[in-house]
Amino acid sequence: MAAMSPPGIRAVLAGAGVAMMGEAKVVTAVLQLTKKPPSDVNLLYLGTATYDLASFRQKQTGAFADRGVSITTLDVACKTPAQAVVDDKIERADIILVSGGNTLFAVDRWRKAAMVEPLRRAMARGATLCGGSAGAGCWFDALHSDSMDPDWYRTIMLAGGGAAAEKAPGEASAAGEKREWDYIRVPGLGFLPGLLCxxxxxxxxxxxxxxxxxxxxxxxxxxETGLAIDHFAALVLYDGEYQVLSLPDKPGSLTSEGANEPGKGVPAVWIKSVAADGITIQETALPERGPLAALLHPARDIVEDSRVEVVRAANPSHDL
Structure with a gap:
């Protein structure tokens, strides 16, 4: 189970990856947390969840490069690099940007590459963590994931098919085609407590x-306590506080009456839990600002999803 996060954690965690990490408001929020001029900032991009494909890297780092930020990559999706390379690149990062994509695969590869403790040290020293979708949920105990969707499997994407040839995460397939796969709970790094959607x-x-x-x-x-981030919303964490970042010109789930009606409101972040009766979901939209302790609650009990092993077998994370 995750311990409470360090009070000095800095992070911008968005509901979407490609759709959010290029937005000026999001880029500005990330850069402000570094407390450095952009020209002095080194951003480390971890594109493991999208198999280190260049097209996804450009979409999620281009806006930072345009501000003068130095972009570094650490590719581990297919080959495990030397430990010295892993340690050096993570240690030198002011920002660690994790792509969206297949979270289960990414976290498994990071464990194989002995990246977990270097990433934990980076968080503890104040490096800014950021990303959307998988890049937001990977830091938590677990997340509500589409890792079972075959369009996000390595062999398909490296061949130029699946999500590599389609839309960004969180968007339905072309022509409304419905595909047979289920969302699953996948384990994250456990740096932050919670089950993130x-x-x-x-x-x-x-x-x-x-x-x-x-x-x-x-x-x-x-x-577990649930945190749910709309596609066009983000959580900004800093100095023991949080801020909800929302793109006001985009659709979301929070109505003017405070109800959760996806597509009928503004982008929001929700905290959710199971009521004492065991059948009712309690959900509250987070205020714009508040203490970090109000949303990070260590789990009382963690139950792993047995289907995770099925996905690991279908989308193995061994070296190629």
Whole structure:
């Protein structure tokens, strides 16, 4: 189970990766947390969840490069680099940007590459953590994930198919085609407590609204507190506080009455838990600002999802 995060943690965690990491408001928020001029900032991009494909890297780092930020990569999706390379690149990073994509695969590869403790040290020293979708959820105990979607498997994407040839994470497939796969709870790094749901207000190619499926997941994992981030929202964490960053011209789930109605409101972040009756989901939209302790609650109990091993077998993380 995750311990409470260091009070000095700095992070910008968005509901979407490609759709958010190029937004000027998000880029500015990330750079402000470094407390350095952009020309002095070194951003380390971890594109493991999208198999280190150049197209995804450009989409998520281009706006930072345009501000004068130095971009470094650490590619581990296919080959395990030397430990000295891993340690050096992570140690020199002012920003660590994790791509969206297949979270289960990425976290498994990071463990194989002995990256977990170097990443934990980076968080502790104040490096800014950022990313959307997988790049937001990977830092938590676990997340509501589309890692079971075959379009996000390594062999398919490296061949130029699947998500590599389609839309960004959190967007339905072309022509409304419905595909047969389920969301699953996948383990993250455990640096932050909670079960995180990205793309909370979106329907993906399986035709299932993530908000609805997340409620069912919480009922199966009632010992965990849920955090749900709309596609066009983000959590900014700094100095023991949080701020909800929302793009006001984009759709979201929070109505003017405070209800959760995806597509009918503004982008928001929700905290969710199972009520004492065991069948009711309690959900509250986070205020714009507040103490970090209000949203990070260590789990009372963690139950792993047995389907994770099925996905690992279908999308293995061994070296190529």
């Amino acid at each position: 990205p793309h909370h207000d979106r329907v993906q190619s399986n035709g299932v609204l993530r908000s609805t499926d997340f409620a069912g997941m919480l009922l199966r994992h009632p010992g």
